[in-house]
Amino acid sequence: MIPTVITRFAPSPSGSLHIGGARTALFCWAFARHVDATGGRGSFLLRMEDTDQARSSEASAKAILEDLAWLGIDWDEGPALAFDGREIGGDPRGVGPWEQSRRAETYDKYFAKLFDHGLAYPAFETPEELAAIRAEAQARKETFRYTQRADYDHGKAMERMAREEHVLRLKVPPEPIVVRDEVLGEIRFTSEHFDDFVIRKKDGFPTYHFAVVVDDALMGVTHVLRGQEHLNNTPKHVALQRALGFDTPVYAHMPLIFNEKGAKMSKRERDQAARQAVREAKMTASPVGSIAQGEFDAWLRDKTKQLGHDELEALAAHLHLALPEVSVDDFRRAGYLPAVICNFIALLGWTPSKHEDGSDREKFGMDFLGCDFELERIGKTNARFDRVKLAAFNQDALAALSDDGFLAAWRTWAERYDEELVTALGAERMALLAGSVKPRVKTLSEGRGIVAFALSAPGAYDAKAVEKVLRKGEPSGVDMLRTFDREVLQPWEGAFAHEAVEAAIAKWCEIKGTKAGAIAQPLRVAITGGTVSPPIGMTLAAVGLDEVRERIARCIEAVAAMPK
């Protein structure tokens, strides 16, 4: 059965998949699934726009594929990828290849068609010449538009083409173009606002505008969902479709995702944050070995320059700076759940249907999104990316997991991004602590902080806690620790398990006629150095009997040595 609706996501493999791209892909995916759910047949296809030879890389293409797959955004047609037991992609209709760099023959055919019909013509100005003309126009406060020169001579142009570098431009007819957009309505562009734009670069590759129109048409794309930054490109694409005799697909331009500052979220955000911190710290020498001084200077001066991921992380660590997550991979490393990311970004610019009882819906999974996604509920206003709310969503989702489910997610994450934690903690203690970590973290990466006490003895004791919990009172906390150690820990028999410890503490307190806090807090300080930790039984069990007694002894000693 031939799909009735075909959507596509066509990233440029020149970096990592950022959150805005992920949302575009998600909406394209969701719309295709929605068509499936309503009796039609939808297909979501993935294409790589790699016509920029200098910037594109295969590594980036692969990473983008993986990021999408990890998010659960599977493409029906496109590059093949095996991920997590799923076989994604393929070419059931035979409309590939999916990399534009491999479609040169196809483009050449359509270039020839346009050229033969006099709808495209060569131009010989160099980029420098064009830049000069633009600068002149700008000095006169005019906008430069390229139109065919009055003295254009086709015969001469043909001759020059054979021996001179040139581009191909589309001869755009002087008529207004009305774009029908599913989100924004009808938008009228008058002809004086677009020019004879380049469709083939001097290296022979098509420009984005040309490739996108040809590929969308040949691949049967029926619905183009993309960000509003493309709105001004649309009349160009429509002009091209007319020249080539293609149908115009349905367009839906969605609102942009903004950063905290209210500007379009950009891949350069992390570098900007780091650069600002460096300036504020008045740092001039590269503090990280892997960043050469020359590179550091250039990066500091040129705000378009980006450092490698690891270099940037190292620099941020040196500055004690938390870099904002921008790409899908950033969020993955930080320990956000893919379903939460999808849920959250779906809410940026789109609203789900209400619950049956009329109340607002906010939390939902991919299955629901695939059924519920309708174009008419896409909004028009740009949305600020609220990291705090995303974190709250992630925390809720984590908390909703069963203990085993959380453990699995935590371990999978740690095995990939914090191998040392897995080794140091061990499978058993990780399982023991998972239930305590679960309600205390917003992201999986925060787990390490919660279990830090189990990894090593405190290096120092919080002064305030020592004063309040260990020194004050009669008997003092230190006295309580001594007695507790002597009466409960020293004679301990059997497994030193969470519940057993908890029960022993409760019983001991009853006998002593004190509140549980009177011993729990001193124990916390002795074991962790501070007053905050998981339930006391769990805290002790995770550390182990011998180590607990050792830490108590060391704490008592340390407190005695501390100044009052």
Next chain:
RNA sequence: GGCCCUAUCGUCUAGCCAGGUCAGGACGCCAGGUUUUCAUCCUGGAAACCGGGGUUCGAAUCCCCGUAGGGUCACCA
């Protein structure tokens, strides 16, 4: 600067298209409560229709003008 888009709590938004509700929800914030700490959890609260004109008995909702924000102006995509 030209063109294009947009405008409801601090933020994401419902309500607008088919004018009439104390303008609803979520995150955050504040105040209580539960709890051996922290976190979780529960209850309550403050918090918005950008401004000005119209149309109308009645405007967040329709129209116009301002203002503000954003996007875009490449041989990048």
